[in-house]
Amino acid sequence: MPNYKLTYFNMRGRAEIIRYIFAYLDINYEDHRIEQADWPEIKSILGNVTTSTTVIAGFVLLKITIFGKMTRLATAGTDVWKRRGNKLEPSATASDSMTMVSFSGAFVGSVTRLPTLETLIAVHGCNLSGKTDLEQCQVDAIVDTLDDFMSRFPWAEKKKDVKEKMFNELLTCDAPILLQDLDTYLGKKEWFVGNSVTWADFYWDVCSTTLLAFKSDLLDIHPRLVTLQRKVQAIPAIADWIQRRPQTKL
Numbered sequence: 001m002p003n004y005k006l007t008y009f010n011m012r013g014r015a016e017i018i019r020y021i022f023a024y025l026d027i028n029y030e031d032h033r034i035e036q037a038d039w040p041e042i043k044s045i046l047g048n049v050t051t052s053t054t055v056i057a058g059f060v061l062l063k064i065t066i067f068g069k070m071t072r073l074a075t076a077g078t079d080v081w082k083r084r085g086n087k088l089e090p091s092a093t094a095s096d097s098m099t100m101v102s103f104s105g106a107f108v109g110s111v112t113r114l115p116t117l118e119t120l121i122a123v124h125g126c127n128l129s130g131k132t133d134l135e136q137c138q139v140d141a142i143v144d145t146l147d148d149f150m151s152r153f154p155w156a157e158k159k160k161d162v163k164e165k166m167f168n169e170l171l172t173c174d175a176p177i178l179l180q181d182l183d184t185y186l187g188k189k190e191w192f193v194g195n196s197v198t199w200a201d202f203y204w205d206v207c208s209t210t211l212l213a214f215k216s217d218l219l220d221i222h223p224r225l226v227t228l229q230r231k232v233q234a235i236p237a238i239a240d241w242i243q244r245r246p247q248t249k250l
């Protein structure tokens with residue numbers, strides 16, 4: 001029975017960075033994919049909670065803010081504790097062997113920075129989040145920059161013309177500025193931060209793969225950023241995952 005169950009839509013989306021980290025660390029997990037049609041029912045169970053909840057599940061402290069989006073990372077768990085206001089109170093133990101914790105889309109930056117990633121890295125002795133405090137700040141800065149940009153896209157916009165207009169503006173007006181900044185920051189280095197791969201490099205591949213699905217010439221004038229993408233994709237564990245993952249546009 002895997003220790004983790006990752007529940008998300010059948011797409012790369014916000015969950016793919018977690019899938020990359022699990023693949024790289026060779027951690028067995030259940031990649032549970034729900035259909036969009038199932039989301040309204042699941043959402044009604046999760047509710048449109050808009051408060052920040054600090055949840056302690058087993059060894060992992062997860063700070064989450066639920067905005068009615070859904071990405072769930074579950075851990076083999078004991079009691080799930082929920083913070084309501086400034087009080088921590090036990091809640092019902094997870095109904096099955098997994099402690100189900102729901103996240104907003106923005107959890108990427110929070111949960112992968114919290115003891116989850118540090119615990120996993122400590123167990124596996126790798127440096128995905130950076131080797132020093134300074135490197136960890138630099139990794140966070142790159143991840144936040146990418147996540148902020150990706151979060152500006154109106155993914156759930158129902159009006160096709162509005163969605164298309166906003167996507168086009170972001171891709172033609174805003175993306176070039178971001179890409180130039182990332183290109184300058186990367187410079188002649190092998191990786192964004194330090195002298196080995198970090199999850200900032202992973203996130204660059206995750207985000208750029210999706211952006212290229214909307215604008216295939218996006219990186220034509222950024223060969224160094226393309227090289228970084230290819231270096232991430234050539235890491236054996238990542239290459240294996242990319243080869244076997246479900247093929248989806250997003």
Ligand SMILES: CCC(=O)N1CCc2c(cnn2-c2cccc(F)c2)C1
Nearest residue numbers: 012013014147150151155156210250
């Ligand atoms: C209905 C929801 C939907 O279509 N998507 C959810 C968000 C998303 C998609 C693809 N990339 N991505 C994403 C990745 C990282 C950070 C971020 F903010 C967003 C597709």
